Amino acid sequence: MQDQIEQLVARALEELAGTPAADLDDWRRRYTGRSGELTGILRGIGKLSAGERPLAGQLANAARQRLESAFEDRKTVVEAESSADVEAIDVTLPGYRPVVGGLHPVTQTLRDIRRVFANIGFRAVDSPEVEWDEYNFEKLNIPRDHPARDMWDTFFVDNPDRPGEMLLRTHTSPAQARVMEQTDPPIRIITPGRCYRYEDVDASHEATFFQVEGLAVDTNITMADLRGTLEYFARALFGEDRRIRIRGSYFPFTEPSCEAEMSCHVCGGDGCRVCGRTGWIEMLGAGMVHPDVLEGVGYDHRKYSGFAFGMGVERIAMLRYGIDDIRHFYRNDLRFLRQFN
Ligand code: PHE
Secondary structure: OHHHHHHHHHHHHHHHHOOOHHHHHHHHHHHOOOOOHHHHHHHHHHHOOOOOHHHHHHHHHHHHHHHHHHHHHHHHHHHHHHHHHHHOOOOOOOOOOOOOOOOOHHHHHHHHHHHHHHOOOOEEOOOOOEEEHHHHOHHHOOOOOOHHHHHOOOOEEOOOOOOOOEEEOOOOOHHHHHHHHHOOOOEEEEEEEEEEOOOOOEOOEOOEEEEEEEEEEEOOOOHHHHHHHHHHHHHHHHOOOOOEEEEEEOOOOEEEEEEEEEEOOOOOOOOOOOOOOOOEEEEEEEEEEOHHHHHHOOOOOOOOEEEEEEEEHHHHHHHHHOOOOHHHHHOOOHHHHHHHO
């Protein structure tokens, strides 16, 4: 009986050492289960003589305990192995390609515009987005009730201390007055920044958009300087063979005022869909700083003159990348944005 038990234990333990998780319960059933082998031996004890029984009983119970605790140990080992499998790193698998973000097309265009003007000595300055009526309009020669205010549909901001005087700037031109008030000529600056208009949003109008304002003031600044600067800009951004033309326009803060157009960068001036078959593309508004504006900031308009221009950055980006709807920019559709990575 003793031999029989020892052999059984030896065999069971050897088998257990190689048993995978899925077969553990089966092992237990076959050896220590209700109709398992060890249980069979235990049952045989009853047939032994009264003198042999106690020892055989002890041996069988000890064997049962060994097998049970071996079973628990094996189970712990097998479970640890399978969870280790999940965490293991297979170094032979190809790596994950990290998702790399890109700059927004408007940001890219803004940076390029800044670079182009930095190259000819225009410093970039900031100006507030929440502005006083005084700077957005009055110092720019647009008094209250002036019909030209209709050119800029305005979001006003509630300010109990100065009702009706605070607004979201409708253009970057207030920066002209701010910079001139704080600096003596010569001045050569650009102010890139966000503007707001109470617009009916459509393919070419957004309520929020970026402008870049340019301002140069010195003795003897003329329209020719404006023209040369804009031509340099158009060539730097759209290609060396761009030409510029100037058409009369109206802004209350410039005199004379103009719109600058460049020869179409798609058809070269022959006429195509992009330029509406005219061969020319409207680029920006500009002009010579109005004498009243110069005087308003304390400059002697007989001594100093200046030019100013203001361009829409989304518009420039649309032209560069062939985008036909301004609303794409602020929809955050990754299918659109990823094209500029
Ligand atoms: N501020 C004008 C606009 O938003 C553009 C402009 C700027 C025109 C500077 C002339 C000079 O329409």
